[in-house]
Amino acid sequence: MGDEMKLLMIHAWNEDELSYRGRFSGMLSYPSMTLAVLFSLVPEGLFERVDTIDENSQRVDYDKLHYELVMISFETSSALAAYRHCDEFRRRGSYVAVGGYHPTAMKEEALGHADTVIAGPAENSVPKFLNDFAKGHPEKYYRDYNVCMADHPFPAREIITKKHTLGIPAVIADRGCFNNCRYCSMRTMWRSDPRPVEGVIEELRSLKSKFVIFYDPNFFGKRDYALRLMKAMKPLKKLWASNATADFGYDEELMQAAYDSGCRGVLIGLESMSASSLGDAGKRFRQSDKYKEIVDNIHAHGIAINGCFVLGFDSDTEEELRALPERVDALGLDLCRFAVLTPYPGTRLYSDLDREGRLITKQWNLYNQHNAVFAPTNMSAERLNEIYRDVWKHSFTWKRIFHRMRVSPWRHRFYIFILIGANIGFKYLGIDKKYRKK
Numbered sequence: 001m002g003d004e005m006k007l008l009m010i011h012a013w014n015e016d017e018l019s020y021r022g023r024f025s026g027m028l029s030y031p032s033m034t035l036a037v038l039f040s041l042v043p044e045g046l047f048e049r050v051d052t053i054d055e056n057s058q059r060v061d062y063d064k065l066h067y068e069l070v071m072i073s074f075e076t077s078s079a080l081a082a083y084r085h086c087d088e089f090r091r092r093g094s095y096v097a098v099g100g101y102h103p104t105a106m107k108e109e110a111l112g113h114a115d116t117v118i119a120g121p122a123e124n125s126v127p128k129f130l131n132d133f134a135k136g137h138p139e140k141y142y143r144d145y146n147v148c149m150a151d152h153p154f155p156a157r158e159i160i161t162k163k164h165t166l167g168i169p170a171v172i173a174d175r176g177c178f179n180n181c182r183y184c185s186m187r188t189m190w191r192s193d194p195r196p197v198e199g200v201i202e203e204l205r206s207l208k209s210k211f212v213i214f215y216d217p218n219f220f221g222k223r224d225y226a227l228r229l230m231k232a233m234k235p236l237k238k239l240w241a242s243n244a245t246a247d248f249g250y251d252e253e254l255m256q257a258a259y260d261s262g263c264r265g266v267l268i269g270l271e272s273m274s275a276s277s278l279g280d281a282g283k284r285f286r287q288s289d290k291y292k293e294i295v296d297n298i299h300a301h302g303i304a305i306n307g308c309f310v311l312g313f314d315s316d317t318e319e320e321l322r323a324l325p326e327r328v329d330a331l332g333l334d335l336c337r338f339a340v341l342t343p344y345p346g347t348r349l350y351s352d353l354d355r356e357g358r359l360i361t362k363q364w365n366l367y368n369q370h371n372a373v374f375a376p377t378n379m380s381a382e383r384l385n386e387i388y389r390d391v392w393k394h395s396f397t398w399k400r401i402f403h404r405m406r407v408s409p410w411r412h413r414f415y416i417f418i419l420i421g422a423n424i425g426f427k428y429l430g431i432d433k434k435y436r437k438k
Helices: 034-040 076-091 101-105 107-111 125-135 197-206 223-236 246-250 252-260 275-281 288-300 318-322 324-331 348-355 381-395 398-407 416-427
Strands: 006-011 049-054 069-073 095-099 116-119 141-143 211-214 239-244 263-271 304-311 335-340
Touching (some): 006 034, 006 076, 034 049, 069 125, 076 095, 095 101, 095 125, 101 116, 116 125, 125 141, 197 223, 223 252, 246 252, 246 288, 263 275, 275 288, 288 304, 288 324, 304 381, 318 324, 318 381, 324 381, 335 381, 335 416, 398 416
Parallel strands (some): 006 049, 006 069, 069 095, 095 116, 116 141, 211 239, 239 263, 304 335
């Protein structure tokens, strides 16, 4: 039976996010690893044909071919698009299984549109489900908490489309995070379980690219592991970037080891310039008055910083938020990014706001970090949306972009062009187009 079956895997995309497919998207987008990982988990010989569609750059055609099985992975902002795909494929006789952050958090809702939900990590659950399906008795729900990253397969990068992306390969050493920020959905999916250093190095050696991006939510979170990995990476002479937390800027040994091993950029969730708001977020590091010192320390080691900020915490005031562009200037960041606080299902923030009756919509396509979907404390949702767009606009004037280039540790290096491209990409991201009135 298996050699007659066809499988389609889809990474669903929020259709409102069309600006990510624009002419500047290749300056700021990295390829998704979702389909590459899922494809690598399909048991050999089980299907006659396995196709993939990444909606970031491809379109779904319901009638192009009949698939016995359709698997769809999606986040909350893509849920409506994903459910439409589910309904259309089921109407055409396909069995539909879903997975990803949103189905993991909203199992019963997802089962209203799909035949099976695969929650959490896919490494064990997907092969088990596929074998069950081939035998004719798939279950409605799969979740395996005992996934060991030592068994993490190399992603099937040959199926990744590079359209609308920078084309820099991504690698994951530890996809979990031991922090517990109120708004973060990471813990609904993964636990911190670093891969063996040897496995990461083997994967890095297989990549032809000089540049690599680590998708780890906190590359330096397990300090000893990070030091061992960076020591092993040094002979590879690759340049790389990763996520970090603010306290990275106080660890001299980590910063030096990072630079020596090829790290040239970190993304740090600074989140707010207010200590009270950092407390609202559940951040461990709440000393926003130390941000300038942290930025200077990291820059002194030749590493650029993308500082990310979230607007809409209960302690936020209009005056504080409107001052963000000037305060970001004073920090000397190389790149900055802003988001509206978004209560994703499965997070403590979602539970709290839902219990308090402060969620003003559950129209999932609005949960894209560009729209206020809850009632803030010190302003209206409409006012927060307005301030957010003003902050983004004023932070990406040409004057401010050129200022960031002048202070960047990359200013005398050839990869300054990557930074210029990212700043221009954010300038033309089309934030206004992402706003949808509820």
